[in-house]
Amino acid sequence: MELDQYCPQCEAERTFWLAASTELHLGKKTKWRCPECNYGFVQIDDTVDTSASA
Structure with a gap:
């Protein structure tokens, strides 16, 4: 994806x-990586998005 x-x-x-990607009690947790620099962030459904805190 x-x-x-x-x-x-x-x-x-x-x-x-x-x-x-994994299922949690909070929803589906996905980890994303940039192929250029290896920066990563986590999303849990529409509730948590660690890219917004960067």
């Missing part, structure tokens, strides 16, 4: 790759 997202390390729009 792919996700187009702004990468704060590269300071550009990048296509992130799905690194991992």
Whole structure:
């Protein structure tokens, strides 16, 4: 899977790759990685998105 997202390390729009996915009691947890710089962030459904804190 792919996700187009702004990468704060590269300071550009990048296509992130799905690194991992699992089901939690909070919802589906996905980890995304930038192939250029290896920056990563986590999303849990629409509730948590660690890319917003970067």
